[in-house]
Each structure stands twice: as C-alpha cells, then as structure tokens.
Amino acid sequence: MQQYLDLVQTILDSGSWQENRTGVRSISMPGAMLRFDLQQGFPAITTRRLAFKSAIGELVGFLRASRSAAEFRALGCKVWDQNANENSQWLNNPYRSGADDLGDIYGVQWRQWPAYKLLDANNIAQIADAQQRGFAIIARYTENGSEKILLYKAIDQLRQCLDTIINNPADRRILFHGWNCAELDQMALPPCHLLYQFLPNTTRREISLCLYIRSNDVGLGTGFNLTEGAALLHLVGRLTGYTPRWFTYFIGDAHIYESHLPMLHEQLTRTPMPSPQLQISERVPDFRITGKYEPEWLEKIEPSDFSLLNYQHHAAMTAPMAV
Ligand SMILES: Nc1nc(=O)c2c([nH]1)NC[C@@H]1CN(c3ccc(C(=O)N[C@@H](CCC(=O)O)C(=O)O)cc3)CN21
Numbered sequence: 001m002q003q004y005l006d007l008v009q010t011i012l013d014s015g016s017w018q019e020n021r022t023g024v025r026s027i028s029m030p031g032a033m034l035r036f037d038l039q040q041g042f043p044a045i046t047t048r049r050l051a052f053k054s055a056i057g058e059l060v061g062f063l064r065a066s067r068s069a070a071e072f073r074a075l076g077c078k079v080w081d082q083n084a085n086e087n088s089q090w091l092n093n094p095y096r097s098g099a100d101d102l103g104d105i106y107g108v109q110w111r112q113w114p115a116y117k118l119l120d121a122n123n124i125a126q127i128a129d130a131q132q133r134g135f136a137i138i139a140r141y142t143e144n145g146s147e148k149i150l151l152y153k154a155i156d157q158l159r160q161c162l163d164t165i166i167n168n169p170a171d172r173r174i175l176f177h178g179w180n181c182a183e184l185d186q187m188a189l190p191p192c193h194l195l196y197q198f199l200p201n202t203t204r205r206e207i208s209l210c211l212y213i214r215s216n217d218v219g220l221g222t223g224f225n226l227t228e229g230a231a232l233l234h235l236v237g238r239l240t241g242y243t244p245r246w247f248t249y250f251i252g253d254a255h256i257y258e259s260h261l262p263m264l265h266e267q268l269t270r271t272p273m274p275s276p277q278l279q280i281s282e283r284v285p286d287f288r289i290t291g292k293y294e295p296e297w298l299e300k301i302e303p304s305d306f307s308l309l310n311y312q313h314h315a316a317m318t319a320p321m322a323v
C-alpha cells in the first residue's frame, strides 16, 4: 500500500515537531487524505505485519457498544488496556466505574447515543411525535410555574444508517458521529475516528464511505483505522446489497510519535506488496441474494467472520503506544 508510505513521507517532509498530552513528541502535519478503490483490494499495511485479528476485534467491540477493555480482550483486542487502566487523568475521573472501564466511547455513541427532549407538558403534539419516535417520558417537573416533561431515547445511529440505505438510498445524510460533546468528560479518550458517511450508488449498486479522523497516530492507529473502516463498509455492503467501492479517509492532525520513527524509517525502505482481499464468511447473509434485510447481524457478527486472503507482508515490527 504505497499511499501509507506516501503519507509517512509527507509528514516527515512537511510536518513539524509538536508537544502533546502524552509527553511523547510527534511530527505533525495538519490535513491529509487517502482514497482506496476497494475493488482493487483491501487497504492492509504490507510493509510490516498488520495485527488484523486485533483490529477486527476492536471493530466488533464497537458494533456491540462495548465500554470495557475486558470485552475488547475477549474479542482478541488488547489495545484498550492502557487507555482503561494506565492513564492518570482517566483513573482520577469520577465517571470511571472500576478496572477496565472505558466510559462512553465509540460504540456506545454509535449504537446508544443518549438523546433527551425537554418539552412543555401541554404540547401534546410534540410529546406524541417524540413517543412515536421511541422516546419515553422519564421525568416531569415544574419550572417557573410551567410543567415540563423530560423524554429519553438511546439512538442506534448505525442501525439508522442501514435502514436508510435500504429505504432511501438517495439520501445524502447517511452518517453516524462519535463526537458527543455532552459526554466527552465521560470517556477514557474522546473519539479520534468520528464521522462515518455512507454513500450508496443505486445505479452501480456500489457503496462508498467517507471517514473523518480528527487525530491519527500514523505509526499504530492508521493501520487499525483503515482496516476497521474498510471492514465496516464491506459488512454494511453485505447486509444491504451493495458492492463496497470508494473508501476515502480524511485526517485532521496526522502525526508520527518520536518513538515510532525507527519503525517507520525501516518501513520506508520496504516495497509494498500487492493488496490482499477481505472475505466475510458465508453465514453472514448477502442481502442481494436473500432479499431479506437482517440488520441484527451488526450485533451477531464475530471476529472469526472476517478473514484476509492472500495477505503478504514484510517482517513483523511494532512500537510502543503513547498513553
Ligand atoms: N497513542 C494512541 N494511538 C492509538 O492509535 C490509539 C490510542 N492511543 N488509544 C486508543 C486506540 C487504541 N488503538 C491502538 C492502540 C495500539 C495499537 C498497537 O499497539 N498496535 C500494534 C499491535 C497490537 C496487537 O497486536 O494487538 C501494532 O503493531 O500495530 C493499535 C491501535 C488506536 N488508538
């Protein structure tokens, strides 16, 4: 995957040294974009071994709204342990509920975004409309002499995206967002990959994804985030009857930690290998074949349902994560 090496080289050539909260300096470049045609292969890094099983375990954890490093470990992914248990800011956060807790991170927002409506008790039409949309009344109180009603609903943004791909694919609003600014104080880490927009093309029966990442650790995070975004697009395509096509990956702060420089310099000396292919197991229904919409597979999917075919890579290497 030459594009990854080009990104690394661009950061080294044009970026500048920056301090950050981790205490490990980074060379940072503001703004970067990578685009992949998934019909040409899966965007796996080949200049070292990609921890594919671990990245897929993380994605499956997000799909299940996991909020505990123990759940990620059970899915084959250990990369959340340090953020859960070794970051002093999070350890001292009153919202952390014990060992391994991560708070309301990614999947919680993807699948259970907490939504509230505060309505006038006499506005029957608004209350009826909210209830019809699944909001439930959770409290009544009086404010300055007028009666108020508080309603709550956990919004499954990802499910809503799939429903819209099925029912209204021309919609240009098929997206989910992780940046719940009302809850940033309740997370071990505010989301890095935060905006996912699906773009179905009904003429070609193809579906594309634009992903925005506000801050990307190009040594460790990018390989995972590319894998997860592309695998998610493959899964959504399978469940809705579209072929995955363009995966466009936007980065806000693209950075290389100082501790990753030897690994990345070594990768720059290596020639990328041909891209592998992603296979999703046959038990996951293909909407195009069955004609039956089964979005519950978003939760039923297992890490073992994903495999990489023909994955060739250079010798394994790794580097420490900045906590
Ligand atoms: N500094 C930092 N970088 C990140 O990329 C990152 C965080 N923090 N915190 C939360 C998540 C966790 N993610 C991570 C964290 C570590 C690895 C990592 O160490 N990867 C190793 C292999 C790990 C394994 O085998 O499971 C690698 O060599 O790619 C990858 C993604 C992405 N995120």
Ligand SMILES: O=c1ccn([C@H]2C[C@H](O)[C@@H](COP(=O)(O)O)O2)c(=O)[nH]1
Residues within 6 Å of the ligand: 020, 021, 189, 190, 192, 193, 215, 216, 217, 218, 220, 221, 222, 225
């Ligand atoms: O999926 C992820 C999650 C995290 N990262 C990286 C990006 C940064 O290096 C850190 C987060 O630190 P902030 O100070 O909150 O930006 O983790 C990633 O690349 N991908």
